[in-house]
Amino acid sequence: MVERDFRASYEQDGLPPRAGVVVVGAGITGCSIARELTRYTHDVVIVEKASDVAEGTSKANNAEVHSGIGEKSGTLKQRLNVRGNLLYDEFVKGLNVDFRRQGLLILVTPRTLHEISRKYMPAFLQRLITTRLIPRLIVKSGNKKGIPWLRIVDTEEIYRMEPNITRDAVAGVHDRTYGLVSPYKLTIALAEHAVLNGATLLLGTTVTGIRVEDGQVKAVETHRGEIETGIVVNAAGVYADEVADMAGAGGFKIRGRKGATLIFDREATREYVRGSVSEFRLTGRRKARSKGGGVMPTLEGNLQLGPTALEVDDKEDTSISAEEINEIFERFHYLLPDFPRESVISMFSGVRAASDSEDFIIEASDKVKGFVNVAGMQSPGLASAPAVAEMVMQILHDLGVPRVKRAYYKNTRPAPKIFADCDRNEQERLLQEDPGHGHIVCRCEQVTEADVVNAIHRIVPATTMDAVKRRTRAGMGRCQGGFCTPRVSEILARELGIKRIDVTKKGPGSNLFVGEAKSPAEKPVIATGCEGCRDDT
Ligand SMILES: Cc1cc2nc3c(=O)[nH]c(=O)nc-3n(C[C@H](O)[C@H](O)[C@H](O)COP(=O)(O)OP(=O)(O)OC[C@H]3O[C@@H](n4cnc5c(N)ncnc54)[C@H](O)[C@@H]3O)c2cc1C
Numbered sequence: 387m388v389e390r391d392f393r394a395s396y397e398q399d400g401l402p403p404r405a406g407v408v409v410v411g412a413g414i415t416g417c418s419i420a421r422e423l424t425r426y427t428h429d430v431v432i433v434e435k436a437s438d439v440a441e442g443t444s445k446a447n448n449a450e451v452h453s454g455i456g457e458k459s460g461t462l463k464q465r466l467n468v469r470g471n472l473l474y475d476e477f478v479k480g481l482n483v484d485f486r487r488q489g490l491l492i493l494v495t496p497r498t499l500h501e502i503s504r505k506y507m508p509a510f511l512q513r514l515i516t517t518r519l520i521p522r523l524i525v526k527s528g529n530k531k532g533i534p535w536l537r538i539v540d541t542e543e544i545y546r547m548e549p550n551i552t553r554d555a556v557a558g559v560h561d562r563t564y565g566l567v568s569p570y571k572l573t574i575a576l577a578e579h580a581v582l583n584g585a586t587l588l589l590g591t592t593v594t595g596i597r598v599e600d601g602q603v604k605a606v607e608t609h610r611g612e613i614e615t616g617i618v619v620n621a622a623g624v625y626a627d628e629v630a631d632m633a634g635a636g637g638f639k640i641r642g643r644k645g646a647t648l649i650f651d652r653e654a655t656r657e658y659v660r661g662s663v664s665e666f667r668l669t670g671r672r673k674a675r676s677k678g679g680g681v682m683p684t685l686e687g688n689l690q691l692g693p694t695a696l697e698v699d700d701k702e703d704t705s706i707s708a709e710e711i712n713e714i715f716e717r718f719h720y721l722l723p724d725f726p727r728e729s730v731i732s733m734f735s736g737v738r739a740a741s742d743s744e745d746f747i748i749e750a751s752d753k754v755k756g757f758v759n760v761a762g763m764q765s766p767g768l769a770s771a772p773a774v775a776e777m778v779m780q781i782l783h784d785l786g787v788p789r790v791k792r793a794y795y796k797n798t799r800p801a802p803k804i805f806a807d808c809d810r811n812e813q814e815r816l817l818q819e820d821p822g823h824g825h826i827v828c829r830c831e832q833v834t835e836a837d838v839v840n841a842i843h844r845i846v847p848a849t850t851m852d853a854v855k856r857r858t859r860a861g862m863g864r865c866q867g868g869f870c871t872p873r874v875s876e877i878l879a880r881e882l883g884i885k886r887i888d889v890t891k892k893g894p895g896s897n898l899f900v901g902e903a904k905s906p907a908e909k910p911v912i913a914t915g916c917e918g919c920r921d922d923t
Contacts, residue, residue, distance in 0.1 A: 428584025830863020
């Protein structure tokens with residue numbers, strides 16, 4: 387195969403006139419499917435309206451590769467979550483992305499029971515139920531769902547595992563299948579791997595219509611023109627209902643359900659928990675709306691508390707109110723009573739794509755041939771991604787995508803070398819190769835100028851502040867970009883050949899700067915606008 391200069395494409399590049407398969411949406415769902423598709427065909431186009439991949443819900447979640455224990459038996463979500471989790475090691479192979487099965491401790495506390503039970507049930511019965519019955523039921527139901535490695539742990543072991551945990555815990559279950567991954571790094575890696583294997587990624591390209599003739603998909607219409615195709619995979623997240631309606635292949639509604647999470651300073655909270663901790667609660671309605679959340683470290687070492695679950699009319703509503711922050715502390719601080727609340731450095735919220743049935747909708751449309759819905763991908767969409775891609779491939783084979791794997795498939799996606807993640811020897815070597823590693827631009831996360839430049843020139847390039855942040859961590863530390871924002875924006879302008887005033891946080895309409903001003907020394911300086919600058923990490 388002739389090598390070509392694979393890169394994501396932008397506004398200035400032309401649209402490919404046709405494609406074998408068009409995937410709408412470059413979140414974890416669309417990128418997993420596109421990467422899987424490239425094992426069989428290079429004729430894949432991914433269309434994404436944002437200026438980077440993972441700009442939707444895939445950047446704003448808790449990074450948990452759940453085992454499936456929290457999902458209702460018999461649902462598609464539950465099946466794909468259990469299978470997805472078990473496929474994860476294979477899924478990330480060759481991507482050079484960290485994935486750690488670090489385990490989840492599910493605590494049973496007096497709060498596990500309903501308030502009413504606590505009020506009226508005799509104490510000895512409450513104790514029997516919480517210490518004996520519930521842990522056994524959790525393990526039994528998990529095993530029935532196909533989850534291996536679940537184990538009841540007593541309080542002595544709980545406190546040995548997690549010395550800072552609430553002394554209210556009466557029993558627990560350890561779920562060793564549970565893992566952590568960086569959702570945006572994984573999405574970026576999948577997109578890069580797909581592009582390396584011949585897929586075309588169109589960023590900044592909004593799907594505005596689907597042309598259907600005689601009940602068959604004919605083309606995807608975008609604000610930049612049309613791409614002829616016979617197969618469309620609709621992985622448009624919270625907008626999947628609208629994209630399905632464009633084709634006449636809808637009939638379902640996606641509601642937005644916001645979840646807010648607090649992030650804590652790594653240095654202050656590093657010692658507080660070793661793995662993730664959640665509390666098992668029989669809270670009926672709430673349980674149906676989210677898995678309940680808890681205390682979760684990230685792979686980088688920060689702690690997260692959350693998330694909440696709030697129905698929202700606006701699918702772009704990623705605001706966080708004082709009530710939501712209080713709710714997080716009320717629900718989760720209880721698990722770690724001595725935890726330093728004041729060490730919060732940031733917060734974010736993401737919007738879950740909830741379908742009417744609360745389940746995933748993954749099927750070829752029976753109204754429009756060639757149109758495949760992958761909708762209602764709320765949690766555990768990240769954990770299920772490998773199994774979702776596998777299931778969608780079966781559907782696509784039935785629609786005519788070749789079943790034979792390509793001979794020239796590249797198994798590996800080379801990882802960018804991040805200076806701070808390297809050992810001393812490697813840092814010396816990197817410094818000699820590129821003196822740009824001698825300039826630290828983000829003090830908190832020790833990100834170098836060369837790290838930023840490399841991110842800007844990857845095959846899926848970082849062209850905004852947020853895109854640089856997701857790839858390098860510049861701006862994710864304690865000062866949240868206070869020090870590095872001017873420097874990173876300067877490097878972005880220089881490397882992209884644009885004016886500094888045109889550098890954005892996350893694409894058109896999110897400019898960082900409001901204009902040029904004169905400093906007292908008569909040197910032009912640029913004033914920073916801060917609206918929306920700190921809404922996520
Ligand atoms: C607070 C919170 C915590 C969560 N925690 C977890 C967790 O720990 N573990 C887990 O497994 N899951 C978790 N989830 C769920 C998980 O984040 C989602 O299931 C997953 O990210 C969905 O990915 P997606 O690709 O389907 O959607 P998205 O990431 O939203 O991607 C859809 C993409 O489609 C694009 N798009 C939409 N319309 C168009 C159009 N017309 N033209 C072109 N592009 C378009 C969007 O810009 C977007 O990039 C969480 C979710 C939330 C909100």
